[in-house]
Amino acid sequence: xxxxxxxxxxxxxxxxxxxxxxxxRVQVLQPTGLxxxxxxxxxxxxxxxxxxxxxLRMIGGFVQPSSGRILFDGADVTGLPPHKxxxxxxxxxxxxxxxxxxxxxxxxxxxxxxxxxxxxxxRAAETLDLVGLxxxxxxxxxxxxxxxxxxxxxxxTIICEPKLVLLDEPxxxxxxxxxxxxxxxxxxxxxxxxxxFLFVTHDxxxxxTMADRIVVMSQGRIEQVGPPRALYYAPKTPFVARFFGDxxxxxxxxxxxxxxxxxxxxPLPEGVSATPRKILVALRPEQILLSxxxxxxxxxxxxxTFAGAVTTLTATxxxxxxxxxxxSGANPALPAPGERITLGFDPAxxxxxxxxx
Amino acid sequence: xxxxxxxxxxxxxxxxxxxxxxxxxxxxxxxxxFWKMDGADIVPAATVSNYVEFWSNESYRRTFxxxxxxxxxxxxxxxxxxxxxxxxxxxxxxxxxxxVLLLTVIPLFMSYIVKIYxxxxxxxxxxxxxxxxxxxxxxEKPSTLFLYNQTAILATMAVVYMPFVILxxxxxxxxxxxxxxxxxxxxxxxxxxxxxxxxxxxxxxGVVAGALFSYILSLGDYITPQMVGGPSGFTFGRxxxxxxxxxxxxxxxxxxxxxxxxxxxxxxxxLGRLGKLDGGLP
Numbered sequence: 001x002x003x004x005x006x007x008x009x010x011x012x013x014x015x016x017x018x019x020x021x022x023x024x025r026v027q028v029l030q031p032t033g034l035x036x037x038x039x040x041x042x043x044x045x046x047x048x049x050x051x052x053x054x055x056l057r058m059i060g061g062f063v064q065p066s067s068g069r070i071l072f073d074g075a076d077v078t079g080l081p082p083h084k085x086x087x088x089x090x091x092x093x094x095x096x097x098x099x100x101x102x103x104x105x106x107x108x109x110x111x112x113x114x115x116x117x118x119x120x121x122x123r124a125a126e127t128l129d130l131v132g133l134x135x136x137x138x139x140x141x142x143x144x145x146x147x148x149x150x151x152x153x154x155x156x157t158i159i160c161e162p163k164l165v166l167l168d169e170p171x172x173x174x175x176x177x178x179x180x181x182x183x184x185x186x187x188x189x190x191x192x193x194x195x196x197f198l199f200v201t202h203d204x205x206x207x208x209t210m211a212d213r214i215v216v217m218s219q220g221r222i223e224q225v226g227p228p229r230a231l232y233y234a235p236k237t238p239f240v241a242r243f244f245g246d247x248x249x250x251x252x253x254x255x256x257x258x259x260x261x262x263x264x265x266x267p268l269p270e271g272v273s274a275t276p277r278k279i280l281v282a283l284r285p286e287q288i289l290l291s292x293x294x295x296x297x298x299x300x301x302x303x304x305t306f307a308g309a310v311t312t313l314t315a316t317x318x319x320x321x322x323x324x325x326x327x328s329g330a331n332p333a334l335p336a337p338g339e340r341i342t343l344g345f346d347p348a349x350x351x352x353x354x355x356x357x
Numbered sequence: 358x359x360x361x362x363x364x365x366x367x368x369x370x371x372x373x374x375x376x377x378x379x380x381x382x383x384x385x386x387x388x389x390x391f392w393k394m395d396g397a398d399i400v401p402a403a404t405v406s407n408y409v410e411f412w413s414n415e416s417y418r419r420t421f422x423x424x425x426x427x428x429x430x431x432x433x434x435x436x437x438x439x440x441x442x443x444x445x446x447x448x449x450x451x452x453x454x455x456x457v458l459l460l461t462v463i464p465l466f467m468s469y470i471v472k473i474y475x476x477x478x479x480x481x482x483x484x485x486x487x488x489x490x491x492x493x494x495x496x497e498k499p500s501t502l503f504l505y506n507q508t509a510i511l512a513t514m515a516v517v518y519m520p521f522v523i524l525x526x527x528x529x530x531x532x533x534x535x536x537x538x539x540x541x542x543x544x545x546x547x548x549x550x551x552x553x554x555x556x557x558x559x560x561x562x563g564v565v566a567g568a569l570f571s572y573i574l575s576l577g578d579y580i581t582p583q584m585v586g587g588p589s590g591f592t593f594g595r596x597x598x599x600x601x602x603x604x605x606x607x608x609x610x611x612x613x614x615x616x617x618x619x620x621x622x623x624x625x626x627x628l629g630r631l632g633k634l635d636g637g638l639p
Contacts, residue, residue, distance in 0.1 A: 062539055082542040089543045095536035099558050109544035112554070160545065 013038040019068030030221040043199045045207040046217035088162035094153035096141040103137035109160040127155040167199045234351045241282045252281045262318030280353040285325035293344020301341040390612035407612035424593035432571040434515040439522035447530040476513040480504045505587030513585045514575045522567035529563025565628045
């Protein structure tokens, strides 16, 4: 797989060994292996029903895997109930206790471990300061706004200094602006706490901006694991290639040690099998240039869309429609739609995407 | 002709139902409790003599206090047995839950008299309890100890009113979001701690409702004591009933009914406060 940062010792962190989950006849998670390195911000990304939440619940201890093992720092925690795991979950609906004050909610984890009331309360106040919510210790959850409740839930999740923080779509209930703010806040908090965050989301933009590594899931299995850049520029599967924003996918063939497609004959990168077969090549719209580029291809301009900072061109090259994105200029010298256009790209920027047999 | 304000007409109609069927009957017996008997006739008056008579008669007062204690016992048994039953049903897998819940509340659809006869046949000389104890060798011959005494009233009432305790507790438990229980466990609470600090307080409204149902229903019950209590089962409900029947002293019966009514109101007001412990669970 891709490189994984900060895995000095393979024993540290959480390791899933071929865990699967079956409900009746439905297998929601195929046997899956995954390593969560100590201290990283790992995002599990996938559409609903992809099995991402199942993995999160298994690590939290709320769902028992049908097969496989879960290891933490080398110890088998598969059968441990949630209260015996050193992980804490941030619940999507916050799950604040309605009959307790903000202070009692945040201090709960310390109190059930036997810490005295005064000390736990002081720690709760400190933790609330850390998440930017002060002076509301005596309020009830019902008296808080959505954003304030979220901060209370966050403080309650991190107060016991968990080895791993599990976040189940924590931002999906927020409006765009607050969501954007909280993305930066969570990332910053994770750095300050220097703890592992496992973040589940269906929002690819959120995943790209926040994660050290992303696990892309689809239909109960992992498609690809890697840092955001690797997934964005070097997708391994058609699903991943289509999942992150706009992409140009062109059908191609591997023949005679080369890749043949509408963009011309491209060299086969080192380490890629030369077995003749059908594949796809992926090239990001912003990697296609109007001028320059090691390769030039001829085509026709179809359409130009100005969207502020970015201008999108649609062109056809060898019967294939290509999207081209470029920074908008004041007076772009563009041919009129229908006329010929020459496009450039760097063959090294082209990603080869294997089609599943 | 002026048009009738439609809203006013609707309001009057809607208000008429509770007024006619609830307030008028309550008001009428409250009023009658200040009337008096003149020979065999009920005469309107404004006297508190009925209340004075009730409080100065030691046997009435003793029966009244005995009944309060009896109903407290019925409610306590109902809660001690009913809460765990409701809890077990709540924790069941959903396909069994509906079935067991139905079995639990089916007695609510049965005739009250049938249930009492059932209890009589269980507790009686040739009843199930005696047969079982004799068969087990614990008793040599069937005992008459189980029926026609105060314990029999307590047991029968506890059984009869148990569904009224279980159902509201179950409904309160069912309202608790699963993520709250999960969050408590996630934060390190053992199952018992989660129960004590999350589940129990959040189910308090159900406990209060169940306790009120059980207490108030058993407080007014005059049939169960008569059928399984025998001569020793003289409860306040029976005294009131006899004033409207045999003794034919309606004003006195009304006064004692008013006392019972006040007890119920005080309980509802007092326990209603406890029911708000859940912090406004949606």
